[in-house]
Structure formats: C-alpha cells, structure tokens
Amino acid sequence: MLAKRSAVLFLVAAVLVAAQGLPKLKPGFNLYTKAQDVELGRAAAQEIAKEYQTVRDEQLSAYINRIGKKLAAHPLAESESYPYSFTLVYDTSVNAFALPGGPTFVHTGLIQEADNEAQLAGVMAHEIAHVALRHGTHQATKALGLQLIAGFAGASVGGKGLLGQLAQAGIAFGANSVLLKYSRDAEKQADLLGAQIMAGAGYNPIEMARFFEKLEAQGGSRGPQFFSSHPNPGNRTKAIEEIIPYLPRASYTGDSGQFRTMKQRVAALKGYSEPRRGAASQPAADPASARPSGQYRQYQGRGFTLLYPDNWQAMGNQTADSVTLAAPAGVLQSQSGSAIGYGAIAVYVRDNARTALDARTRQLISELQRTNPSMRVVGTSRTARVGGQQALITTLNSESPYPGQTEVDTLVTVQRPDGMFYLILIAPQSETSRANTAFNRMLNSVRFGS
Template sequence: MRGMRKGTTAVAFFLCAVVPGFAQLPQFKPGFNLFSKDQDVQLGKESAGQIEKQVEVVNNKELTDYIANIGKKLAAQPQADKYPYTFKVVNDKSINAFALPGGPAFVHTGLIAAADNEAQIAGVLAHEITHVALRHGTNQVSKANLIQLPAMLASQKLGGGILGQLGQLGIGLGANSLLLKFSRTAETQADLMGAQIAAQAGYDPVEMARFFEKLEAGGGQRGPQFLSDHPNPGNRMKAIQDMIKQMPQRNYAGDSGQLARMKTLVAGIPAPKKTMAQAQAQEQAQGQQQGGTATTPAGLSLPNSRPSGRMQQFQGKEFRISYPENWQTAPSQDNSSVTIAPPSGAQQGQNGLSVGYGTIVAFYKPQNANVSLWQATDELVSQLRGGDPSMRAGRDMPVETRVGGKSAIVTSLYANSIFQGQTELDRLVTVAHPSGIMYIVFISPDSERQYVDQAFNQMLRSVQFSF
C-alpha cells in the first residue's frame, strides 16, 4: 500500500513540474556555506550523540515507528535532498521538535500530545526537513564566522570533532544556538518548502499553518520553545495559504489513522528524569566554566610572527599564492580556501580560533547572484562585522586595483587584535568569481605595518587565479 501511494505522489510531482498549465512553484537552494555536505552530516551525528546523552529518547517501538514512518515519507521527497534522516521521540512535555544538520530529527512527546491530527506532525517535520536540506544551521554558523571557520574546518582533516571545534567559537547546542534558532528568511523557506514536502507526501499543508497558529494563540507568557527557535516571519498563515493555492489540488491520503492510539501511548510514559531545558542550562553552565579555563596564555608573539624574507608557494584549487616560509598553511579539505599564519600569530581561545597575524584566502557567495563586485564586497564586509562587533572601517577608502589580472577592490578595516592593546588592521581584497567572490584578508596589528607591508605586497603580486 505504501508503495502505491508513493508512486502516485511521484507522478503528481512530475506532472506539476512539467505541465505548463501549472504555475511554477518557488524553488529554494541552500545559501552560502563553508561546511561540506559531509561535514553537515558529521556535525549532526556528533550533535545527536550529545543530545541523546542529555535527554530521554523514548524507547517505545510503536511510537518511534509511527514518527519514523511519517518522517520517511517526507524524507523521500526530492526537496529533502537525500540526507540520512533519522526520526526519534524525546520524552519531554514541552511542545517542540528540532532537526540537526545532516538529518537527525527529534519530536517531543508534548508535540504529539498537542497535535490535532497527523498532518500537523507531518507539517512540523517537513518544516524541520527543510532546515536540514537548505542547510540553514551551518549557513548561519558560516556567515557568523567567516574568518575563523576556514582554518577550523580545515583542521578537521586531523580527525577532531566538529562540534568540539565549534565549541571553541562559542557555538553549542544550548538555548539560542545558531544551529537551532533560525532567521526569518530561513523560517519563510521552511514554511513554504515544508508545505510542498508535506503535500507531496500526502498531508494537507494547511495543517502546518494551523498548528503554528494554535501555538501562538495558546502560547502563554513566553510561548513554546518551538516558536522561539522558529520565529514567525510575519503572516505565516497567509504565506503558506498563498503557496498552497499555487500547488496542484490533491487528495491528502497520508493520514495513518493512528494518532489517537499514539496519544494514549504518550500519556502512559512516565515523566522524564531530565528535560531538554535543564540539560541546556547545565551545558551553558559547563560552557562558562570551560570558557574560564580556556584563556590559557598561548605562545602569541609579535617578533616571532613577522614574515621571513623567503617565500614559498601554496597551490589552491583555483588560486596560487606565495607566502613567508616561517608561516604555516591550513587549507580546507578541497583546497578552495586556506589560512596562512605563523603559529605565534593565531590563538585558540575563549572566542575561538583567531588569527591575529596572517592571511586568509577564501570564497564568499553573496545572497543575490547578480550583484556587482562592489555590492558583493559590501555584503561580505557586513557579514564580517556581524561576526566581530569590534570591526570598523579603516582610515583608507576602498580602492579598485588589479590582482592576478582581474579587477579587485581593497577595503581596509580595523578591529580589536588578539595581541593585547593592539588595533588590528585587516586589508580585505575581493575579486569577482563566476559564482561569487574570492577574498583575501591580510591581518596584522596596525603597529606592525613596517614589518608586514613588503611581504603582503609580495603575496598579493604573486596571486594567480584559474577561474
């Protein structure tokens, strides 16, 4: 039976995609991301492992199968992008559900108890699947950590856990985590693509909107955790209904008719020993303790960081650059970006892996593909400033130049240096790339210009691109 239903769904989707009479449904693509898809999956596995230590995963096979079967139908839709999804039930009375990068999804027993019908549960799961497929969690982490992440993700080659590394940047799974709390744009996408996924799997997508409305209406003082992690992007109900109008009419036959039975099962589960909220509070307290001890004095040294006169070459995926022999390279897995820094010029500390002396070559994809190099540079600068509140405009106006035979813009920025009491000068060079911009950041304390200017100029002149 299930096979047949799946078959008809696939045909319906196929028709809607090719028959010109139907309005073209909006399609969504993942945004800028420094993680690879495999790294999303690895991060999700590590995170799920940690969460399952903190909460009580329900062991009732009937209930778990029920949620997993709904999840499977949704995950089979093309928009879900074939991530290794898993679906588990958490014993927690609060109304919540969440998904981690790469696929692990969790539904609280409180949400099952609160749902009026199966389509509401399916709608929430389809919404969560969209966050996974569009990689919203790692997109947010990428945008907030443009400087630190390329080197950090590169060090993954050495086998450390990604979650542990993100912890160094102050990113965990606690309340307000960048991995679990989404922007309004991400919410709009999750609502609209979630509605498509739910409908294709045989569930009336209007029920997702009804469920959100119900949560808002009955929210109480702070509202359920679900709404604080998935804020209403505005006119949620109307946007979903407008989306439904564009979709082909269907018979929604997905309901298994078992929800009442599941509610009885949920009601019979004893209260958990520990809830997610308690676990998060505990994690946060631990994080503060760790933060306190993580400020071990590293071997930061200005004289040791200064570039030697001799240069060697780094070959990246689409660029080549010379760099001082006494600096080290930390390329990304596919060599598309690299951090080049002296060991005494970078620090793993309270605020994550910070480069105070060195050079970063990386790629940035603007939100809108059709922007000029100037506009894309502006967007990158505001992203960088979002990741470092101390960052501000430098004393030089941005200027156009040529690098590696291509037009480039040089923007100078100031920030607080990891070298105490020093002002950091970041010279940002941006070059147009067919699918975004390549950027090079030359980083040093402002007071070190006499030692670095020659080396930085030499590095910039050595740059060659192959795109």
C-alpha cells in the first residue's frame, strides 16, 4: 500500500518536473488567423524576393531543403498549417529569417559562419519556431491590435492616437518589417521550441546555443544583423541546457556529413551581389503600384461585409472589429513608422453610446486631427446611405506619405444601433479619380449583418 502510494507520488512528481522542464509554449495574442499568417507571409516573400538574390545552386538548395523539411516535420512546427519553404539567399551577413506562415530564408553568411550542420539547423529551427509561435503577426498585433482594442473599450470614439494606431495597422513588408522584429521573450521561446525541433530532427540542441554565443562573442563584427531582429535574451546556453534532459532521448544522428562540401560551394559562389538594403527594402513610393485592380473580392468582418480590390490585402481578423485593406506597396515606411498611402480602413465601434451621428463624426475627426495635425476638413459633410443606414461622408486632406503629395481621405461614418461603423478611404491626390471609382464600389458594397 505504502509502496504503491509512493509510486503514485513519484509519478506525480515526475510529471511536474517534466512540465517545468519543457515549457508549454503557446502563441501570444493575435488578431490574425493562421491562414492570414500564410497570406501575409506570401505577400512579404514577394517583397523579399526584390531585395535578395536567391542562390541558384541545385545542391545547395536541395541541402537547405532537406534540413528544413526534416525540422518542419516536427509536430510542434505545425506544418499542416504552415507551408514551410526554405530559400538560400546571397547575403554574407550572418542571418536567417522566417516570414509568417513559413517562408524561411537562409543567408549564405550563416553557412559560412556555422561550425557544423547542427548549428545551421539550430538557427533554422529557431526560425521555424518563430513561425509556429506566430511571433510575426503577434508583433503586428501588438503594434496595432491591443491599442485599437483598448481604444474601443472606452465609451467614446477613439481613445488615444487613433490614427497613429490605425496607420500602424498597415504592415510594412520586406526585410525591415515589424513582422521580423521580435521581443526578447519571443527569442527565448524560439530558442526553447527550436531546441525541441532540432532535437527531433537528430541535432544536438546545444549547438544552437553555442552558435549564438559565438556570434555574441564576436560583438559588433558579424553578428549584429542577426541580433538586430533577434535580440539576445541572455543566458541562452543555460536555458537550453536546462530543457535538454526533458527532450526525448536522442542520439543526434541527423548530421548528413555534407556540411563541409556545402560550405565550400557557398565560398565558391560567383556572380552574386549583396542585397540592396535601406531604400530597396521600402516599397517603391509610386502610387501606381498600389492601384486598385478593378476586380473585387469580399471581406467578411464581424457584423459587416464589403468588397475590396482583389490585389489588396486584408490585414485584420474576421472576429475583430477593424480591418486595413491595402496593396503591400500602398503601405509606406516613414521615420515615424508605417503609414497607409493608398488603401482603406474599416472600423466597427461597438459602444452602445446614443450619440448623434454628426456629433460622433466631429469627435472622430478631432481625434484624427489630434494624431495628424496636417489633417483638415474640406467643405461640409454630406449625407448618404450606406448599407441601408444613415451615413455622413466627409472629405479630409492631409500630408500624404507619398513625397510631395496631398492625401485625400474620404471619411464615411455610418450610424449603427450598437455604435458606429466607419470607413476611411485613403489615396494621394494624383489618384483621386481612379481611387474614387474603387471607393464608390466599396462603399456601395457595405452590408451589415448580425
């Protein structure tokens, strides 16, 4: 009896220890769906392709893909949701990065700097972990979502800096994207999950920690690119060492034995150039590349639907109250962050406040002006019907993120029994007539449901 009980106690204790050893890592709060991670990553990958030269070497890409596939096969990588791909890009800086939904890029500099295949696999596993833990869209959500939601929780329209927050809803694509700027906490999680993933593929997780420490020891020389997007959480080796005993016992037989050969192939690559960083990492500031296509698809929001140009992306969540609709090229980088230069924002404010529509509209405009002092009202608001509801249409002008352009913002506020719906249609003045055609189509398509 006694023996039995202590066996049970022992079991309980073992489970507790195991639970402490292998942390349960869950994706953080996220306004995006998994499918939107994939969509967003695909769009961002197109921008990345403009910045980097893909290494066209069959053996190298087969090598990277073999390692990547082996890692992605780990159940925690959730490859059924994320179609991982692995691309070797020519860049002698030491880095690798993964976009939401799975597109993973390895710099040639990473292969050059790694001491063995396990270190390369370790960095790739770390990137896969960022995808599986959805750190990119979590970052994007943090940049906009929490503030938006906090704003909406208040009884009044807005909250603080509404437009600033809304502008951040536009996700910048490319290598400088917010999607690739992780917190230290996210780094720690990616190390821990990455260690499990690499162990599953037969690589010793300690090699990942060793590699990061090697980069760290180099200080400013070759490591900074990696650390600028993956801030060092500190004590990496200790954290990884602590979980190793809880990983399924592995003999670490994953090494293909090809690392040296591949490293030599990388060293012998000819005719490639380094990515054009800086200016090239920003979308071209040409409104033409963000123009509505003329074809439309439907966005299903929470309690509303509308049509939007099919070459635009919907950045938001179907269960959320706001969505940003824009072509990737319509989201511009400025010193103060990213701003929508060409696109639309739809927001459903549910606050049950019984404020008249014109008062609410004025309140919203003054909120917008507070965050964007260059914004001014043009003429007077006109009444309209949108989705069968009473609406006001107000034209505003402000400084466009397109250099030298005035922005025309069409603000459409719509009375709702439980609050207000509004749409801000944004375009540079040079695009007014083209934009208006699309905007009218969008406006006429707005429907409210339950």
